[in-house]
Amino acid sequence: MNEPIASATISARGLCRNFGNHAAVCEINLELKRGEVLGFLGPNGAGKTTTMRMLTGNLAPSAGSVEICGIDLLDRPRDAKARIGYLPETPPLYRELTVDEYLRLAAKLHWVGNNSLHSALAEAKQRCGLNDVGRQLIGSLSKGYQQRVGIAQAIIHNPDVIILDEPTVGLDPNQMREIRTLIRELGAERSVILSTHILPEVESVCDRVQIMHQGRMVFNDSIAGLKQSQTSLEEVFAQLTLDKESSGDIHS
Amino acid sequence: MIFTIACKELKTLFASPLAWTLLALMQLVLAWVFLGRLDAFLEIQSQLVQIANPPGVTEIIVAPVFAMAAVVLLMATPLLTMRLIAEERRNHTMTFLISAPVSMTDIVLGKFLGLIIFFCSVIVLVVILALSLLAGGALDTGLLLSNAAGLLLICACFASLGLYISCLTAQPAIAAAGTLGALLGLWVVDIAADDADSIMRNFSLLKHYESFNRGMIDTFDLAYFALFILTFLVLAIRRLDGERLRG
Numbered sequence: 001m002n003e004p005i006a007s008a009t010i011s012a013r014g015l016c017r018n019f020g021n022h023a024a025v026c027e028i029n030l031e032l033k034r035g036e037v038l039g040f041l042g043p044n045g046a047g048k049t050t051t052m053r054m055l056t057g058n059l060a061p062s063a064g065s066v067e068i069c070g071i072d073l074l075d076r077p078r079d080a081k082a083r084i085g086y087l088p089e090t091p092p093l094y095r096e097l098t099v100d101e102y103l104r105l106a107a108k109l110h111w112v113g114n115n116s117l118h119s120a121l122a123e124a125k126q127r128c129g130l131n132d133v134g135r136q137l138i139g140s141l142s143k144g145y146q147q148r149v150g151i152a153q154a155i156i157h158n159p160d161v162i163i164l165d166e167p168t169v170g171l172d173p174n175q176m177r178e179i180r181t182l183i184r185e186l187g188a189e190r191s192v193i194l195s196t197h198i199l200p201e202v203e204s205v206c207d208r209v210q211i212m213h214q215g216r217m218v219f220n221d222s223i224a225g226l227k228q229s230q231t232s233l234e235e236v237f238a239q240l241t242l243d244k245e246s247s248g249d250i251h252s
Numbered sequence: 253m254i255f256t257i258a259c260k261e262l263k264t265l266f267a268s269p270l271a272w273t274l275l276a277l278m279q280l281v282l283a284w285v286f287l288g289r290l291d292a293f294l295e296i297q298s299q300l301v302q303i304a305n306p307p308g309v310t311e312i313i314v315a316p317v318f319a320m321a322a323v324v325l326l327m328a329t330p331l332l333t334m335r336l337i338a339e340e341r342r343n344h345t346m347t348f349l350i351s352a353p354v355s356m357t358d359i360v361l362g363k364f365l366g367l368i369i370f371f372c373s374v375i376v377l378v379v380i381l382a383l384s385l386l387a388g389g390a391l392d393t394g395l396l397l398s399n400a401a402g403l404l405l406i407c408a409c410f411a412s413l414g415l416y417i418s419c420l421t422a423q424p425a426i427a428a429a430g431t432l433g434a435l436l437g438l439w440v441v442d443i444a445a446d447d448a449d450s451i452m453r454n455f456s457l458l459k460h461y462e463s464f465n466r467g468m469i470d471t472f473d474l475a476y477f478a479l480f481i482l483t484f485l486v487l488a489i490r491r492l493d494g495e496r497l498r499g
Binding site for chain 2: 056057058059060077078079080081082084086088090091092093094095096097101105106108109110111153
C-alpha cells in the first residue's frame with residue numbers, strides 16, 4: 001500500500017515451463033504497473049493458461065521468477081498469493097453453497113479479517129451485481145451470474161493483481177458490456193491481466209496488449225501505440241500467429 | 253486456515269444428501285445389530301447368572317456393535333473421501349484452494365479434520381445407542397470409552413488412506429474404488445497368515461482395533477494407528493505439492 005503508484009505490481013522474468021520435452025511456455029517476460037490493464041492474447045494452445053497458472057502459483061515454473069508487489073511467489077507463496085485474485089477458465093464454484101457462503105469462504109481464505117468481512121462481501125456483491133442473489137445456491141444460477149460470482153471471488157480481498165482467464169465467455173452482449181465496465185473500473189486502481197479471444201474487447205478495455213504464440217511472446221505494445229501506427233489489432237494478430245500456425249495443437 | 257477449510261468441508265458435506273443418507277443408513281444397520289445383540293443377551297441372561305464372573309452387558313452388546321460400526325465405516329469411508337480431492341479436481345474447484353494463500357498442508361489437514369468431525373458425529377450416535385442401555389442397568393464406562401477411542405482412531409486411519417488415494421486421481425469413482433480395495437485389503441491381510449504371531453497380522457487395521465474392542469489400550473496399537481495416519485497425510489501433502497511441480 002505504501003509503494004508509489006507507478007511501481008510494478010507483477011513482474012515475471014524468463015518464465016519457462018516444460019511438459020516432458022515439450023516447452024509449453026518459453027522465456028516469457030511480463031511487467032505490469034498499478035492502474036494498467038493488460039490484454040493477453042494468443043491462439044488456442046499458445047500457452048496463455050499455462051502462463052496464468054504459473055503467475056498465480058498453481059503451477060511451478062521450470063525456470064524464471066515471478067514477483068507480486070516485490071514479493072517472490074516461489075519464496076513466499078502465501079504472502080504473494082494474498083495479493084492476487086484469479087478467475088480460471090472454468091469458474092471454481094461450489095454449486096452446493098449459496099453465493100454469500102461461497103464469497104465469505106473466499107474472503108476468509110484470503111485473509112480478510114472478521115471485522116472487514118461484512119463490508120468486503122457487500123462491496124464485492126455490489127460491484128458484480130450480485131445483490132439480489134446472495135441467498136441463492138450457486139448451482140441454480142445462470143451462466144452469466146456464475147461468471148460474476150467467479151469474478152466476485154477474485155476481487156473480494158481487494159487484491160493488487162487480478163488475473164482473469166476469458167471472463168466474458170458464454171455471456172450475452174449486455175453482460176459482456178457490464179463485465180468490461182467492471183474490468184475498467186478495477187483497472188483504475190489495480191493491475192488486471194485479461195486473457196480473451198475477443199479483439200474488440202481488448203481494444204476497448206486494455207491499455208497494453210501482449211500476444212503469445214507457440215509459447216513465446218511475439219508482440220508487446222500499448223493500445224495507444226497501435227492506434228498511432230494505424231494498424232488494427234486484428235491485422236497484427238493474424239500476421240503474427242497465422243503464418244506460423246501449427247496444426248494439431250489443441251490444448252490451451 | 254485449517255479450520256476454515258474444515259468448516260467448508262462440513263458445510264458442503266451436509267449440504268448434500270450424501271451425509272444424511274449415510275448417517276441414517278449407518279444408524280439403521282447399527283440399531284439392528286444392537287437389537288439383535290440385546291435379544292440374545294436377554295435370552296441367555298438366566299444362564300449367565302449361574303457362571304462365576306459373567307460377561308457384562310457392555311461386553312455382550314456394546315462391544316459387538318462397535319466392531320460392526322468399524323466395518324460399516326470401512327464401507328462408507330470411500331464415499332466420503334472421494335469427494336475430498338478427486339471431486340474438487342473434477343469440478344475445477346481445486347484451483348480455488350490452491351490460488352488462495354494457504355499451504356498444501358493446510359488444505360490436507362483441513363479436509364482431514366472436516367472428515368474426522370463428521371466421523372465424530374457417527375461415533376456420538378453409536379455411543380448414544382449404547383447409553384440407552386443405562387435405562388435397564390449399569391454400563392462399563394471404561395470399556396465403552398476404549399471402544400469409542402478405538403473407533404475414532406480407526407476412522408482416522410480410513411480417512412487418511414482415503415484422502416491420499418483421492419489425491420492420486422481426478423475421477424471420484426476411481427478414488428472410491430481404490431480406497432475400498434485398499435481398506436478391504438488391509439482388513440483381510442491377516443487371513444493369509446494363519447500363524448498367530450506372523451508379521452502380516454501386524455498390518456491388519458481391524459486386528460489393532462480388536463484390542464480396543466476388548467477394552468485394552470496397547471501402546472503398540474496406538475503407535476500403529478499414529479504412524480498409519482501420519483504416513484498417509486504426509487504422502488497426500490507431498491503428492492499435491494509434487495503436482496504443482498510436475499503439472
